[in-house]
Amino acid sequence: MKIQHSRIKDILFTIAVLCAFFVISLAITELFHTPALTTAVFTLAVFLVALLTQSYVYGILASLISVLAVNFAFTFPYFKFNFSIPENLVSAVIMLVITCMTSALTTKLKQQEKLKAETEKEKMRANLLRAISHDLRTPLTAIYGSSSAILENFESLTTEDLKQMAEGIREDSEWLIGMVENLLSVTRIDNQGVKLVKSPVVLEELIDSVLVRFSKRFPSQEVDVEMPEEFISIPMDAVLITQVIVNMLENAVRHAKGMTMLKLRVFTEGEKVVFEIIDNGCGIAKERLGGIFTGYLENRDVPADHQKHNMGIGLSVCASIIKAHDGEICAENRTEGGCCFRFSLNMEEDGNEQ
Amino acid sequence: MNSNRYKILIIEDETNIRNFVKTILHANGYQVLEAGSSREGMMMYLSHTPDCLILDLGLPDGDGIDFITQVRKQAGVPILVLSARTNESDKVEALDAGANDYVTKPFGTAELLARVRAALRIYQHGSMQNLETDGKFRVNDLVIDFESRQVMLGENEIHLTQTEYNIAALLARHAGKVMTYSEIIREVWRWSDAGSVKKLQVNMANIRKKMGVKPGDNRYISNELGVGYRMNTDG
Numbered sequence: 001m002k003i004q005h006s007r008i009k010d011i012l013f014t015i016a017v018l019c020a021f022f023v024i025s026l027a028i029t030e031l032f033h034t035p036a037l038t039t040a041v042f043t044l045a046v047f048l049v050a051l052l053t054q055s056y057v058y059g060i061l062a063s064l065i066s067v068l069a070v071n072f073a074f075t076f077p078y079f080k081f082n083f084s085i086p087e088n089l090v091s092a093v094i095m096l097v098i099t100c101m102t103s104a105l106t107t108k109l110k111q112q113e114k115l116k117a118e119t120e121k122e123k124m125r126a127n128l129l130r131a132i133s134h135d136l137r138t139p140l141t142a143i144y145g146s147s148s149a150i151l152e153n154f155e156s157l158t159t160e161d162l163k164q165m166a167e168g169i170r171e172d173s174e175w176l177i178g179m180v181e182n183l184l185s186v187t188r189i190d191n192q193g194v195k196l197v198k199s200p201v202v203l204e205e206l207i208d209s210v211l212v213r214f215s216k217r218f219p220s221q222e223v224d225v226e227m228p229e230e231f232i233s234i235p236m237d238a239v240l241i242t243q244v245i246v247n248m249l250e251n252a253v254r255h256a257k258g259m260t261m262l263k264l265r266v267f268t269e270g271e272k273v274v275f276e277i278i279d280n281g282c283g284i285a286k287e288r289l290g291g292i293f294t295g296y297l298e299n300r301d302v303p304a305d306h307q308k309h310n311m312g313i314g315l316s317v318c319a320s321i322i323k324a325h326d327g328e329i330c331a332e333n334r335t336e337g338g339c340c341f342r343f344s345l346n347m348e349e350d351g352n353e354q
Numbered sequence: 355m356n357s358n359r360y361k362i363l364i365i366e367d368e369t370n371i372r373n374f375v376k377t378i379l380h381a382n383g384y385q386v387l388e389a390g391s392s393r394e395g396m397m398m399y400l401s402h403t404p405d406c407l408i409l410d411l412g413l414p415d416g417d418g419i420d421f422i423t424q425v426r427k428q429a430g431v432p433i434l435v436l437s438a439r440t441n442e443s444d445k446v447e448a449l450d451a452g453a454n455d456y457v458t459k460p461f462g463t464a465e466l467l468a469r470v471r472a473a474l475r476i477y478q479h480g481s482m483q484n485l486e487t488d489g490k491f492r493v494n495d496l497v498i499d500f501e502s503r504q505v506m507l508g509e510n511e512i513h514l515t516q517t518e519y520n521i522a523a524l525l526a527r528h529a530g531k532v533m534t535y536s537e538i539i540r541e542v543w544r545w546s547d548a549g550s551v552k553k554l555q556v557n558m559a560n561i562r563k564k565m566g567v568k569p570g571d572n573r574y575i576s577n578e579l580g581v582g583y584r585m586n587t588d589g
Contacts (some may be wrong), residue, residue: 177460202555204562204569205577211570227567231559233552238579239442 010053014062021045022069035074042066043102050103059103066099067092132313133248134178139172174217178250182317185243189324196237196324203232203266203273208247210264218253227266234273234345240321241345247314247339248277256281256338271346280338284331292331293319318343360474363387363404365395365421366527367414367435375408378463379470391422392416399425407433409453411444419451426452432473436461442580446534447518449582472530472587491526493574493586497572498526501560512564517542518557525585558583 025038046066050059072081075088083089146165150157154319157165189196204227211223245264252262259281266275284292293315315331322329322343362384366372369390371460376386387402389395393411399407404515407425411418422433435448437454445456445555454473457466491498497506503519504513520542539550558577565574 095403173460199580200552200555201579202559205555205579207569208572208577209579212572212576215570224571227569231556233555242579 006054010055010058013053014049016057017045017049018065018069022073022160025069025074027075028283031124037090038070038074042070042095044098047102047106050106056103056107060100063096063099063103067096070095080346085122091129108292132179132183135313136176139175142172143169143176156229179313181243182247182313185240185317185344188237188240189320196240198235198325200236201238201241203227203234206234206236206238206245207242207264207266209238210242210249213242214246214249217250221262223249223254224261224263225265228265228268232268232273232347234347236325236345237321241325243341244318244321245275245277247318251341252277252279252281257336261338267348269344271347273347274342274344278334278338279340280334280336283333283337283339286293289331289333293329359385360406361385361387361404361408362388362404362528363395363398363402363410364407364408365389365398365413367391367412368410371410371436375466378467379483382467384470392418392421395421396424403431405431406470407431407566408436408470409433410436412438414550419447422448422451422453432476433467434473438499443579445581446536449534450537455584456532467576475587476530491529491585493526493529494573498523507560514564515557518561518564521554521557522561522585524582529585530587532578532582532584538582551569 021041021044025035025041026036029035043066044063046059049062050056053059060185068081071083071088073079074081075091076085083092086127146169150162150165188199207225207227211225214223215221249262249264252259256262256279259279261278263278264275265278266273268274318341319329322345325345327343327345329341331339331341333339359548362379364372364375364379364386366375366388367390372388372390376388387404389398392415392535393412395407395409398404402435409418409421417567418435421434422435425431425433432454433452435445435453436459437445437448437456448456453470454476456470489499489501491500495508498504499506500523503523505514505519505522521538523536524541535548535551535554539546539554543550543553558575562575567573567575572586576586578584
């Protein structure tokens, strides 16, 4: 159905372009009293058709029709087909070759672009896998080592040693849990063709869940909350959006050195709800700001400091979640110091509930 | 009553998880029984009549939901479900089948113990715990008087509408248990339509406002996104 629709569109487009350029050629011939320019004009027409239609067939068709049109209208005898004059014949063949080649070239160009996009995606995927496997090794080594040490030297270890190692194991496991949550989120949106399951979520309940979850991990970190009083419902995948806000808050706790204030601000702007996570810490270095949502997949030469990379993936995950929700996301340094992560979601339209 | 005597049955096929759950429950003075499959679990349940079940939903030999339904046919023993994070609908299904509560993997010891305590309290006092002899429900400074349909916060009465009161009272009667959206709607409105969940959410927002709680403060009622609400029991 869809294929047929685009075919009709392509045919109409081809006809329209050829007619338009036929008229232009007529005008030019009339204006300059010479048909010398027509070949060039028709070559341009074929080029456009080949570039903007889905199949090379249209390009070749257009080139055949152009040859006929030039022969018919713009070569002696005018408005009559005549292939017996060798001059006309040669000009027709040359034009056919030129237009066919243009058509073939543009088709090839399109294929290459598609291929390039695919390789790019493949490369991203491979990078992600490599980065993750690399990052998982560090905490796993620590967990494996600590637990083996406990098992093998149980008698000789002091309670203090045991406690310290158990703490290490817990800390690294927590990090792994965070990583796995993020990966799960990615797989939840990365399935091609699978649309997000959005359900209406009450803003207040969302923020409540975020704060409860956040304070479980960082009980001593206060979060200032500023949000509208009224009842706001936003269609979203609640698990994923919770993940985004928690990632951003966690990011601030880990990286905003010297932070004394962490603020979660929510406000409406037309049909959008805007979320801001604001801190007054050290801000983000200029050279990192540009690629902050994609940086995890680039710059892999940095030595394995896994804490940093985790948040790298955290922010990449945030960006892809918001993108999947058709929202916008950005990060910037504030003039007062510290930085601000901002994203927006579309609000529920009236009469479109559930 | 002595909590040392409580018998808890863990049905979980992962030996490592079973072991650590057993260890923390032991350390906290509970008696622990274990089963690695749903068949073994059913046998243990029938022969030992435990006070609480901890059930993994992903058992190799049979559906956890069936297990819950089967137990619920005859007994009100509290069932705590261990679930993987990925799907809210699994949790809702388990709760609707009669499970009391769920803990999402990976979970910490403190969380698990708190849920076990709450579940056992339900068993000990019947469905109305936190209920003093005077027919009132209490958690922190919130008091719900079922007879006079009055809700007090400390010294002050808060005025709820009929519907709001019905919701609050329903949650209080099942305190400690997560009530799913559809359960609450069925009990409060008796029928449901496309807008029911929103109606419930709006009422809950009003209740929260009247109780004066801010997001992140779940002193009285905790909300489980996409699943339902729970009246708390712990102070």
